[in-house]
Amino acid sequence: MPRAPLLLLASAALALLALPAQAQDGAGVLGALGDVFSDAAPGSDERATLSGRIIQLVALMTVLSIAPGLLMIMTSFTRFVIVFSILRSALGLNQSPPNVVLSSMALFMTFFVMQPVFEQAWENGLQPLMDNAITEEQALARIGDPFKDFMFANTRPRDLELFQGLAARADGSEPLPVPETADEAGWRALIPAFMISELRRAFSIGFLIYLPFVAIDLIVASVLMSAGMMMLPPVLISLPFKVIFFVLIDGWYMLAGSLMESYVPMAGG
Structure with a gap:
C-alpha cells in the first residue's frame, strides 16, 4: 500500500481515538466526524493538540524513512x-x-x-x-x-x-x-x-x-x-x-x- 494512504488512515484513527466520549453515541460515526470538523473552529485547544500530535507523527515517520539517505549524504x-x-x-x-x-x-x-x-x-x-x-x-x-x-x-x-x-x-x-x-x-x-x-x-x-x-x-x-x-x-x-x-x-x-x-x-x- 502507498505511504500517503497509510498516513491518512493513521491520522484518521488518531482523530477518532482522541474524540470525547459523547461523540461515540447517538449519531455514531457521522456524529464523530461532525465533532472532528466542529473542533476545527478557531481557538479550539483540542483541535490544536490533535493537529500537533499528527504533525509530529508525520514528521517522525518522514525522518525515519529518509534516515539512510541522510547517513549517506551527510557523513563519510x-x-x-x-x-x-x-x-x-x-x-x-x-x-x-x-x-x-x-x-x-x-x-x-x-x-x-x-x-x-x-x-x-x-x-x-x-x-x-x-x-x-x-x-x-x-x-x-x-x-x-x-x-x-x-x-x-x-x-x-x-x-x-x-x-x-x-x-x-x-x-x-x-x-x-x-x-x-x-x-x-x-x-x-x-x-x-x-x-x-x-x-x-x-x-x-x-x-x-x-x-x-x-x-x-x-x-x-x-x-x-x-x-x-x-x-x-x-x-x-x-x-x-x-x-x-x-x-x-x-x-x-x-x-x-x-x-x-x-x-x-x-x-x-
Whole structure:
C-alpha cells in the first residue's frame, strides 16, 4: 500500500481515538466526524493538540524513512563505499568481497570517523530534549550544528561557491561571498557542495588505487604477447598477482588508515 494512504488512515484513527466520549453515541460515526470538523473552529485547544500530535507523527515517520539517505549524504559513508567499490574493480574481483561486506566495512568506518559528531549531537541536542530542558526547535538546531561543522570542514570552497551562486540566481538575488565559518553556510548549498566534494575525492583516491593494478595488467599482457600466447586472457594470469600484491603491501591496513586520515576534524574536535 502507498505511504500517503497509510498516513491518512493513521491520522484518521488518531482523530477518532482522541474524540470525547459523547461523540461515540447517538449519531455514531457521522456524529464523530461532525465533532472532528466542529473542533476545527478557531481557538479550539483540542483541535490544536490533535493537529500537533499528527504533525509530529508525520514528521517522525518522514525522518525515519529518509534516515539512510541522510547517513549517506551527510557523513563519510559515500567516500568509503565508492573507494571500496573501485578497489574491487581494480583487483578484477566481481563478487569478492561481496557488497554486504563492503557496505558493512564502510558503515563501521563511518561510525568511527563520525563518533565526535554523534557525541556532540547527543550531548548538546538529544539528551537535553529528552530531559525537557530545551524545545524541539532548539534541539534540531543543536543536533544539526556538529554535522554542519563536519561538512563545512571537508567541503571545497569552490563547490560551495558554485551552489551558492546557483541558489542566488534562482532567488534573483546577488551571490553571497564564500562563508568563512560553518555558521555562515546554509544547508541548501552546503549539503550538495559536500556531496560533490566527496565524489571528487573518492574518484581521485580510486584513480591512485587503479594505477598499480593497471601496471600489473600491462606487464602481464606484454609478457603473454612476447611469448606468443595471444589467445590467453591476460586478466586470468594477472588476477592472482594483483591479489598477492595487495596482500603483501598490507593494502587493507593502508587503505583504511588513509581514508580515515583524509578527513579534516571539526574545529575543536
